[in-house]
Amino acid sequence: MSTEDTTSRRRGRRPAGQDTRAALLTAARAVFAENGYERATVRTIAARAGVDAAMVNHWFGGKEGLFAQAVLKLPFAPHELVTELRTGPDSELGYRIVRTFLTRWDGAGGSQFQALIRSVAGHEIAGSVLRQFFSGFFAEVIRGIGTDRPELRTTLCASQLLGMGLVRYVTEFEPLASAEVETLVTAVAPTLQRYLTGDID
């Protein structure tokens, strides 16, 4: 039994605020594990957590965001990050993406990215949801930029970002693993920028 379950029962009331968030995370892990991503519903998860289904949107922006936090344990709220990344010129989007990726994951610690990689390497469902998450997330980030082949561009970005995470946090190849964030932003951002808005064929 999880800490959250015990706590909310002991208090004899429904959780609120951060407790709601924690209860949703616990319920989500159980429901996603039992039903898989597709068949898990926001309604079922909310009911299991004993909170209103609207709380899922409030705290996580929807099922995708809830999965991102509960199972993939991404160190950011996707729906908040989209706004942050879209603020600024399109010609510097690659820089903002690389800087944000490194800052968030550096902050979370390498073991969390390692867990993500283990998860997607070991469980088809995790890989499939990461894929859905990535494509949904990038569709929002690049909306309105109007480049050709957005899906290929999105997966090219994924390849460089996940690979950078793998080398920095999992295999820890030096000097990349210990390099300053800005050193990597300078080196890698032009790659993201070309994949997003440049010539790829």
Next chain:
Amino acid sequence: MSTEDTTSRRRGRRPAGQDTRAALLTAARAVFAENGYERATVRTIAARAGVDAAMVNHWFGGKEGLFAQAVLKLPFAPHELVTELRTGPDSELGYRIVRTFLTRWDGAGGSQFQALIRSVAGHEIAGSVLRQFFSGFFAEVIRGIGTDRPELRTTLCASQLLGMGLVRYVTEFEPLASAEVETLVTAVAPTLQRYLTGDID
């Protein structure tokens, strides 16, 4: 007990040719697992396989190549690949690397790359050896090109190549996972080329 052990004992003689190679692979997996990469010696592995230590150089080009085949199960012989990659103009090295990477791993099948990722995500020793392998391999490939910061360039190349493998063979993000080799060579090779010989700061 492995097939190779049984076979060589039944025949009552030391293995030769492909048998030697198989015996070395079996012995190497055991010795690397028991001693770790650093403390495992070519002499010990050869003795365990019942063959002359010179056979390690003959078949695998050294301890590093033996580990690459036995544990990482890379679908190529590193010491042969170096020659192949160095044949041609430096300005197209990135193209040759991306094309060769995709062709070899496509041929080996996605599950083999998945095993590699699981291995490096789960075992520190595998990550550490992949790092040693990568840096040794790239040092050979770029020898004489004379760019600054070769170690950072090597790890940047690793990040894009491993990430491309992760997305193509493990998480299978479409359309990258099913894209033609030449589509990806066109899109990704300029990245490798810049990391190898271009402006990274």
